[in-house]
Amino acid sequence: MIEILTIPGVILIIGAVLLSLLPQKIRSSAFLIFPIAALAFVLTRPDGYSVTASLGNFELIVMEVDALSRVFGIIFAITAFVAGTYAWHIKDLGQQINALVYAGSALGVTYAGDLLSLIIFWELMAVSSTWLIWANRTEASDKAGTRYLLYHILGGGLLLAGIIWHYMTTGSLMVESLEQNYTIANVLMLVGVAINAAVIPLHTWLADAYPKATITGAVFMSAFTTKSAVYVLIRVFPGWELLIWFGAAMAIYGVVYAVICKDIREILAYHIISQVGFMVCGIGIGTDMALNGATAHAYSHILYKSLLFMSTGAVLYATGTSKLVHLGGLAKKMPYVLGLYLVGGFSISGLPLFNGYISKSMTISAAGYAHNEMAMLMLLFASVGTFLSVGLKLPYYTWFGKEDNDIDVKPIPKNMYIGMGIAAFACIFYGLYPQALYMYLPFEYDYNPFTVYHFVEITQISLMTFAGFWLLRKKLAGELIIALDVDWFYRKAAPLTRKVFVNGVDNFYDRVEDKIWDIARFLTQKFKNPMTWLNPFTDRNNEATRYSPAMEVVMSLILFTVLVFSLLYLI
Amino acid sequence: MKNWHWIILGILFLVTLVLEFTYLADYDSHWWNSIPAFYALFGFVSCIVIIYFAKFIAKNIVNRDINYYD
Numbered sequence: 327m328i329e330i331l332t333i334p335g336v337i338l339i340i341g342a343v344l345l346s347l348l349p350q351k352i353r354s355s356a357f358l359i360f361p362i363a364a365l366a367f368v369l370t371r372p373d374g375y376s377v378t379a380s381l382g383n384f385e386l387i388v389m390e391v392d393a394l395s396r397v398f399g400i401i402f403a404i405t406a407f408v409a410g411t412y413a414w415h416i417k418d419l420g421q422q423i424n425a426l427v428y429a430g431s432a433l434g435v436t437y438a439g440d441l442l443s444l445i446i447f448w449e450l451m452a453v454s455s456t457w458l459i460w461a462n463r464t465e466a467s468d469k470a471g472t473r474y475l476l477y478h479i480l481g482g483g484l485l486l487a488g489i490i491w492h493y494m495t496t497g498s499l500m501v502e503s504l505e506q507n508y509t510i511a512n513v514l515m516l517v518g519v520a521i522n523a524a525v526i527p528l529h530t531w532l533a534d535a536y537p538k539a540t541i542t543g544a545v546f547m548s549a550f551t552t553k554s555a556v557y558v559l560i561r562v563f564p565g566w567e568l569l570i571w572f573g574a575a576m577a578i579y580g581v582v583y584a585v586i587c588k589d590i591r592e593i594l595a596y597h598i599i600s601q602v603g604f605m606v607c608g609i610g611i612g613t614d615m616a617l618n619g620a621t622a623h624a625y626s627h628i629l630y631k632s633l634l635f636m637s638t639g640a641v642l643y644a645t646g647t648s649k650l651v652h653l654g655g656l657a658k659k660m661p662y663v664l665g666l667y668l669v670g671g672f673s674i675s676g677l678p679l680f681n682g683y684i685s686k687s688m689t690i691s692a693a694g695y696a697h698n699e700m701a702m703l704m705l706l707f708a709s710v711g712t713f714l715s716v717g718l719k720l721p722y723y724t725w726f727g728k729e730d731n732d733i734d735v736k737p738i739p740k741n742m743y744i745g746m747g748i749a750a751f752a753c754i755f756y757g758l759y760p761q762a763l764y765m766y767l768p769f770e771y772d773y774n775p776f777t778v779y780h781f782v783e784i785t786q787i788s789l790m791t792f793a794g795f796w797l798l799r800k801k802l803a804g805e806l807i808i809a810l811d812v813d814w815f816y817r818k819a820a821p822l823t824r825k826v827f828v829n830g831v832d833n834f835y836d837r838v839e840d841k842i843w844d845i846a847r848f849l850t851q852k853f854k855n856p857m858t859w860l861n862p863f864t865d866r867n868n869e870a871t872r873y874s875p876a877m878e879v880v881m882s883l884i885l886f887t888v889l890v891f892s893l894l895y896l897i
Numbered sequence: 898m899k900n901w902h903w904i905i906l907g908i909l910f911l912v913t914l915v916l917e918f919t920y921l922a923d924y925d926s927h928w929w930n931s932i933p934a935f936y937a938l939f940g941f942v943s944c945i946v947i948i949y950f951a952k953f954i955a956k957n958i959v960n961r962d963i964n965y966y967d
Contacts, residue, residue, distance in 0.1 A: 581947060582947060585952075586955040586960070702927075707947075710940055714947060781913070782913045785909060786917075786936035786940060787940035789909060789913075789940070790936075790944065792906070801948055809955065809961075810961055817966060
């Protein structure tokens with residue numbers, strides 16, 4: 327039983343509880359201990375290690391280790407540490423606790439050996455991450471957080487329904503790969519997971535909520551929700567062909583919207599959708615190389631995307647705005663943040679010597695080797711868009727673009743630099759030594775990203791993308807607009823839905839309640855003294871309540887006797 | 898962008914072309930590898946297409962005033 331406490335996810339959740347007992351001064355530092363402890367357990371547990379527990383009649387496998395869960399465990403623990411460093415200056419207990427619970431439940435999902443433990447951590451993840459949006463305490467974040475939570479409750483509900491259905495038909499609760507077979511149970515589970523993976527058209531919660539989360543909360547969010555869903559997809563749905571096309575479509579959809587969007591964090595949010603598209607596409611292809619590629623890309627993605635969210639967060643922290651139209655000309659005022667951002671920007675664009683290159687090229691080539699050339703070209707098309715928005719448009723209109731900007735730039739805390747520095751170091755480290763990542767990949771597959779072909783491919787694409795950007799850069803300038811997405815349907819339908827399902831039901835219950843009170847009032851009045859209406863021969867103020875005690879005793883005796891006799895007679 | 902920036906990018910592009918025509922002549926697993934400098938063309942055309950397509954959608958369908966939902 328004590329072993330349960332050593333599950334990496336549980337360590338972080340226990341950490342969250344302990345955190346609430348600590349004084350504010352040491353809380354931020356204590357936060358960092360738990361991811362390190364979790365990382366130690368992640369690295370030392372051998373393949374096949376498992377922890378079981380029983381819940382009612384179910385034997386739960388709350389932790390099961392293999393190569394796939396280990397690689398996700400490592401990166402989740404590292405990110406919790408990096409994001410914790412970045413958020414070291416935060417004093418808000420609610421955010422700290424929820425961030426730790428959130429990271430812990432993502433780790434819990436990663437190691438869950440059965441579907442029941444998985445869904446428990448899954449729901450915990452949704453609830454704790456919602457706090458990171460609400461913690462911003464603006465009207466927009468309140469509303470966006472509620473939409474986010476509702477969306478995830480829907481997703482969790484579908485997943486749970488699928489799990490129950492799956493259990494009823496197969497009798498198995500194991501987390502294992504399913505044959506491609508579109509039964510109701512499988513489809514329910516797939517849709518439930520797809521919501522968390524932000525597969526279009528179920529992606530709107532992401533682009534809606536992430537830009538409205540707190541600066542530090544967004545860093546946590548960019549890492550865990552979508553990537554734990556990617557993990558579940560790799561584990562349960564590898565080789566489901568539908569995913570190829572949904573993935574490729576996501577990749578393109580994300581980059582097109584990123585061109586339209588004019589808010590730096592919104593651009594990055596759409597790029598999460600796009601990058602997860604690469605992974606989903608790889609999962610759909612389902613060869614060893616493609617699954618390795620999806621895993622490696624998730625790993626790289628978490629690093630560079632958290633770096634990107636950290637550095638745009640630093641801009642937002644320093645200037646108070648994330649709108650491109652107000653930014654620009656910050657190169658002299660925030661040169662280090664620019665440098666750190668560019669490491670992330672070049673990584674996500676897959677430029678050589680950065681970590682995106684070692685994983686993106688693997689995913690794209692996997693499509694090519696599987697002779698799915700259409701998918702390969704779609705992914706290449708998407709990577710043009712990635713470089714265009716994250717590598718060029720965003721930094722150009724944030725740090726350059728204007729000669730000077732009279733916007734006030736607040737100094738940012740040192741710990742933010744440290745957090746960004748660690749992530750930037752990791753991006754470059756893995757870019758130079760891909761073996762450090764490849765050795766943890768789940769499948770045996772020899773792959774060398776440093777070939778002339780890949781170098782020529784990505785360099786030509788990037789150079790000409792740059793040329794295209796430079797020609798048309800004026801078209802990408804910031805404006806004060808919002809871009810509608812498919813969330814329009816539910817956001818516009820919200821007032822009507824509220825009228826029918828909330829206000830309508832509310833009114834109904836209000837009326838029923840009023841009526842019940844009326845009836846209760848009526849009855850208490852009448853039964854306070856029933857003699858007033860039972861005995862029509864007395865006046866209203868009769869003296870029934872004033873019988874002497876002796877008289878009452880005699881009357882009750884008579885009544886009792888009558889009752890007993892009538893009962894005896896009936897029997 | 899200063900002139901020497903452009904010169905560096907130009908040299909880099911020439912290097913990729915040289916590499917392509919010297920090392921990769923027999924690389925034929927995809928149909929597009931027979932097109933010289935395919936990836937350069939692909940990158941440029943894709944970039945233009947994405948920008949114009951996104952602008953088209955933005956202008957005609959999705960762009961709204963910033964207070965649209967309030």
